[in-house]
Amino acid sequence: MIPEIGQFAMILALLLAAAQSFFGIVGPWRGQQRWMQAVYPAVAGQFVMLALAFGCLIWSFIHNDFSVRMVAAHSNSALPVYFRVAAAWGNHEGSLLFWVFVLSVWTLTVAAFATSLPRPFVARVLGVLGIISLGFLLFSLATSNPFERLQPARFDGIDLNPVLQDFGLTIHPPMLYVGYVGFSVAFAFACAAMLEGKLDQTWARWTRPWTTVAWMFLTVGIALGSWWAYYELGWGGYWAWDPVENSILMPWLLGTALIHSLAVTDKRGLFKSWTLLLAIMAFSFCLLATFMVRSGVLVSVHSFASDPARGIFILAFLVLSIGGALTLYVWRAPLLRSEAGFDLVSRESFLLFNNILLVVATAVVFGGTMAPFISDLLGFGTLSVGTPYYAPMFLLPVLPLLALVSLGTFARWKRGALGESRRRILTTLVLALVLGTAISLGVYGSSALLAPLGVVLGLWIIGSALVDPIDRLRRGLSLAPAVLGMTLAHIGLAVLTVGITTMEYGRQERDVALSPGQQVELPPYTFRLEGIEEVEGPNYLAHQARLAVFKNGKPETVLLPERRNYWVQQQALAEAALGINWRRDLLATMGEELGNGAWSLRVQVRPLMRLLWLGAALMAFGGFLATLDRRYRRQREVVTAPASAAAAPAGGQSA
Amino acid sequence: MKRFATALLLALVAPVFAIDTSAPLQDPAQQARYQALIHELRCLKCQGETVADTQAMFGEDIRRQVREMVGSGKSDADVRQYMVDRYGEIILLRPAWSAQNAWLWLAPALCLLGGAFIAWRILRQRRSLLETDTSEVTDEARP
Amino acid sequence: MKLNRFVIPLAVFAALVVVFAVALKRAPEKQFVRSALLGKPAAEFQLPDLLKPGTNFDSRTLKGRWVLLNVWGTWCVECRAEHAQLLAIQREGKVAVIGLNYKDDDDAARQWLKELGNPFDAVPVDPEGRVAIDYGVYGAPETFLINPEGVIVDKVVSVITPEIWQQRLLPIIEGKAK
Numbered sequence: 001m002i003p004e005i006g007q008f009a010m011i012l013a014l015l016l017a018a019a020q021s022f023f024g025i026v027g028p029w030r031g032q033q034r035w036m037q038a039v040y041p042a043v044a045g046q047f048v049m050l051a052l053a054f055g056c057l058i059w060s061f062i063h064n065d066f067s068v069r070m071v072a073a074h075s076n077s078a079l080p081v082y083f084r085v086a087a088a089w090g091n092h093e094g095s096l097l098f099w100v101f102v103l104s105v106w107t108l109t110v111a112a113f114a115t116s117l118p119r120p121f122v123a124r125v126l127g128v129l130g131i132i133s134l135g136f137l138l139f140s141l142a143t144s145n146p147f148e149r150l151q152p153a154r155f156d157g158i159d160l161n162p163v164l165q166d167f168g169l170t171i172h173p174p175m176l177y178v179g180y181v182g183f184s185v186a187f188a189f190a191c192a193a194m195l196e197g198k199l200d201q202t203w204a205r206w207t208r209p210w211t212t213v214a215w216m217f218l219t220v221g222i223a224l225g226s227w228w229a230y231y232e233l234g235w236g237g238y239w240a241w242d243p244v245e246n247s248i249l250m251p252w253l254l255g256t257a258l259i260h261s262l263a264v265t266d267k268r269g270l271f272k273s274w275t276l277l278l279a280i281m282a283f284s285f286c287l288l289a290t291f292m293v294r295s296g297v298l299v300s301v302h303s304f305a306s307d308p309a310r311g312i313f314i315l316a317f318l319v320l321s322i323g324g325a326l327t328l329y330v331w332r333a334p335l336l337r338s339e340a341g342f343d344l345v346s347r348e349s350f351l352l353f354n355n356i357l358l359v360v361a362t363a364v365v366f367g368g369t370m371a372p373f374i375s376d377l378l379g380f381g382t383l384s385v386g387t388p389y390y391a392p393m394f395l396l397p398v399l400p401l402l403a404l405v406s407l408g409t410f411a412r413w414k415r416g417a418l419g420e421s422r423r424r425i426l427t428t429l430v431l432a433l434v435l436g437t438a439i440s441l442g443v444y445g446s447s448a449l450l451a452p453l454g455v456v457l458g459l460w461i462i463g464s465a466l467v468d469p470i471d472r473l474r475r476g477l478s479l480a481p482a483v484l485g486m487t488l489a490h491i492g493l494a495v496l497t498v499g500i501t502t503m504e505y506g507r508q509e510r511d512v513a514l515s516p517g518q519q520v521e522l523p524p525y526t527f528r529l530e531g532i533e534e535v536e537g538p539n540y541l542a543h544q545a546r547l548a549v550f551k552n553g554k555p556e557t558v559l560l561p562e563r564r565n566y567w568v569q570q571q572a573l574a575e576a577a578l579g580i581n582w583r584r585d586l587l588a589t590m591g592e593e594l595g596n597g598a599w600s601l602r603v604q605v606r607p608l609m610r611l612l613w614l615g616a617a618l619m620a621f622g623g624f625l626a627t628l629d630r631r632y633r634r635q636r637e638v639v640t641a642p643a644s645a646a647a648a649p650a651g652g653q654s655a
Numbered sequence: 656m657k658r659f660a661t662a663l664l665l666a667l668v669a670p671v672f673a674i675d676t677s678a679p680l681q682d683p684a685q686q687a688r689y690q691a692l693i694h695e696l697r698c699l700k701c702q703g704e705t706v707a708d709t710q711a712m713f714g715e716d717i718r719r720q721v722r723e724m725v726g727s728g729k730s731d732a733d734v735r736q737y738m739v740d741r742y743g744e745i746i747l748l749r750p751a752w753s754a755q756n757a758w759l760w761l762a763p764a765l766c767l768l769g770g771a772f773i774a775w776r777i778l779r780q781r782r783s784l785l786e787t788d789t790s791e792v793t794d795e796a797r798p
Numbered sequence: 799m800k801l802n803r804f805v806i807p808l809a810v811f812a813a814l815v816v817v818f819a820v821a822l823k824r825a826p827e828k829q830f831v832r833s834a835l836l837g838k839p840a841a842e843f844q845l846p847d848l849l850k851p852g853t854n855f856d857s858r859t860l861k862g863r864w865v866l867l868n869v870w871g872t873w874c875v876e877c878r879a880e881h882a883q884l885l886a887i888q889r890e891g892k893v894a895v896i897g898l899n900y901k902d903d904d905d906a907a908r909q910w911l912k913e914l915g916n917p918f919d920a921v922p923v924d925p926e927g928r929v930a931i932d933y934g935v936y937g938a939p940e941t942f943l944i945n946p947e948g949v950i951v952d953k954v955v956s957v958i959t960p961e962i963w964q965q966r967l968l969p970i971i972e973g974k975a976k
Contacts, residue, residue, distance in 0.1 A: 698936075699936040699937075700936050700937045711937070712901050712927065712937075713927075713936040713937060716901075716926070716927040716928075716931060717931070719926075720928075720931055739834070740834065741834060741835065741931060741932065741933070741934040742834055742934050742936070743832070743833070743834030743934075744834075
């Protein structure tokens with residue numbers, strides 16, 4: 001019964017999405033006030049229906065309704081409840097419904113909070129969001145129905161893939177989707193502006209907070225995914241340049257460029273066509289990611305079960321939505337000329353470099369991801385591209401970018417006046433050079449060129465970012481949330497850089513065969529295997545090793561890696577054990593029993609690993625702070641002023 | 656005791672991956688080359704794993720093959736060619752430098768140059784507009 | 799609508815769509831890697847024969863006949879699924895069916911063939927997978943079609959179904975496909 005309700009709710013949502021699209025786009029076009037009005041109930045209704053549908057799905061999972069095909073395929077009665085809930089979005093059909101649901105939440109939020117924006121504009125935005133929702137709902141109902149019944153029903157499900165039975169599954173996809181889908185708002189704002197034929201500084205100011213919030217969630221989502229992979233893979237890998245990982249990195253890079261480009265458009269009315277294009281591209285890459293994961297075109301640890309029929313549908317949707325937006329762009333962008341100027345060295349020019357370098361970085365990742373397809377198409381055979389390509393090539397635009405972040409912080413709008421800050425620039429640079437080299441070479445002994453370079457660049461960013469805020473605080477001035485947010489976000493980037501660089505060049509790793517009583521050394525740490533024990537879990541049986549870790553001979557910690565056997569799916573999985581503190585991560589993973597009580601083990605020491613996640617967290621938090629700035633709340637006054645000024649000459653009659 | 660307690664034991668699930676417990680090569684330079692090579696070869700049976708990390712039998716066999724070749728004095732290029740002859744270019748995670756792949760390796764640098772060109776054009780134009788530009792910068796203090 | 803630099807994104811997108819459309823069309827086969835050895839001579843080998851202990855099987859004896867070289871193991875679940883089809887192919891007598899026993903245990907392999915029947919004309923044993931590497935094997939089941947001149951003309955990286963035999967392999971053998 002419940003699945004049928006869910007199914008019905010989805011169909012209703014589809015109809016409401018169609019209504020929302022129609023009224024949202026045609027209403028303003030035809031100047032029909034009533035139609036524009038009608039968009040709001042459609043938005044609210046769609047949200048309610050999708051909440052209901054998603055609720056029904058979760059219900060089916062929690063209550064082990066194995067007559068629903070998806071529940072039978074991805075769950076099991078022995079599965080702990082929280083995983084049963086997470087299993088709802090751990091598969092293609094469910095995650096798609098989740099996608100649409102998240103979109104309806106964003107749409108509802110826009111409708112609720114954008115009250116100070118002109119009605120026709122908001123209607124268009126909601127209309128565009130409606131079209132996207134319509135497309136996804138059609139796709140879902142036509143090819144990927146989550147409520148499809150299984151006849152005859154199974155007695156019990158075949159369990160969630162043990163690889164997914166992890167806390168990460170409960171938070172990584174939701175965060176990611178909120179971010180991903182959130183870029184649809186910037187996209188909708190861009191389309192609305194193009195439909196209206198008008199794009200000015202006010203538009204940029206409206207778009208900024210929405211974009212920053214989406215970017216923030218995407219940052220968290222990616223960081224969580226990387227964090228999850230770190231444990232999941234067990235050998236400490238946190239980024240594999242997997243095509244699907246790349247597909248979420250690219251919107252993030254473009255989103256970062258978009259945030260910065262919006263700032264320029266907001267302040268000086270410049271970069272309008274850049275900003276517009278970035279808004280379109282950021283979301284386009286989100287849609288592209290959806291295509292890549294679900295169409296069967298890619299084979300990846302992330303990809304869901306493949307089905308070319310689905311691929312064709314998504315491709316058609318991409319053509320209509322992205323193609324449509326880009327066509328609008330061809331039509332409207334030429335009208336967006338601005339006559340403002342800026343100097344060779346100015347904040348604008350630095351942000352121009354920022355835009356370009358981020359786009360180049362995106363192009364590098366995109367090129368690598370598409371290379372196998374293109375090579376195949378040209379008849380050059382099947383190519384494969386992995387970390388040995390991506391790592392050096394990605395650094396090509398990114399290293400200059402990191403340097404420019406520091407310099408750019410000192411530049412002023414319009415005429416950079418870097419000369420005035422010469423002393424500060426030099427001081428921060430020298431400090432960074434000295435400290436960075438000392439840390440990199442002295443503490444961690446990394447001799448490769450990139451090791452001190454990365455740390456120096458990171459420290460320089462931190463120094464540069466702090467100069468202005470500290471100066472303002474010294475003068476007794478308050479710090480606007482926007483300034484604080486920007487500073488924190490840049491510091492977050494720097495922390496991330498220092499962390500990755502030091503960790504990559506300073507880490508140690510050994511594969512060994514140990515019997516109880518034996519040990520292995522990764523100076524200054526010693527790992528000693530004390531014993532192996534059998535342990536039982538809710539749906540598995542495991543061997544657990546007890547590894548005592550010593551630093552310079554003194555006891556440091558105990559690690560308990562496991563090798564689990566999940567009895568339902570008959571799968572063996574290794575469970576990494578981590579010893580964490582700010583200075584380093586210690587990892588231990590079990591391999592196999594080698595006979596005579598000996599086991600194969602991998603042990604690792606990773607200095608400053610925590611800085612990766614701290615850096616990401618700071619970036620996200622910085623973004624959050626920036627959206628709290630009160631200038632966004634001043635929108636109300638900005639917009640109503642012209643309206644009342646227009647009403648006065650018209651006769652002064654109150655409506 | 657406190658040290659033990661402060662360590663975070665976050666045990667989360669991971670698929671079993673290969674732990675290479677064979678004896679390392681005598682010559683440390685060869686061992687280093689072996690390590691580098693197995694991280695450059697893709698496991699074709701699995702998705703996104705290197706031959707170094709995979710538990711698949713395929714991985715074991717390839718690692719053994721690489722170890723034997725390096726140990727017997729073959730060069731890195733020999734090893735790569737051997738693998739490519741049998742499995743195709745797809746086994747290399749670092750695309751080989753060839754006429755067909757040149758575009759992939761040159762593309763990033765070319766993009767950078769293209770970007771630099773675009774930047775130069777825009778900067779020149781905006782610089783010249785500076786004379787006639789009387790606009791004020793709004794809200795200088797905030798980003 | 800004047801054509802200017804703003805049309806570049808749209809043009810690039812159009813090119814991309816073409817690439818994806820082609821990739822989609824090819825998707826079902828693309829799940830598996832296309833063999834690098836198609837059109838190349840099959841590697842020669844001498845390996846012990848499972849069913850004739852003490853003797854070696856020499857691949858050179860196969861010259862002059864069409865050969866189906868099937869890579870299998872008792873640990874391979876899907877090999878069981880294609881076993882019936884292999885028996886049927888052997889009965890048709892159009893090709894020599896050779897079963898390369900890959901990374902397996904001799905006793906288990908003999909037991910398996912006793913229980914399920916033996917579709918193979920010879921069973922060379924490759925416990926370490928060395929010969930398999932020469933054939934670009936990365937798992938089981940994999941099956942190679944080798945022509946009388948000893949050149950590999952096709953490779954099937956999945957279970958041999960009656961359809962694959964009838965519509966893909968047989969036409970090549972009978973000269974109806976190129």
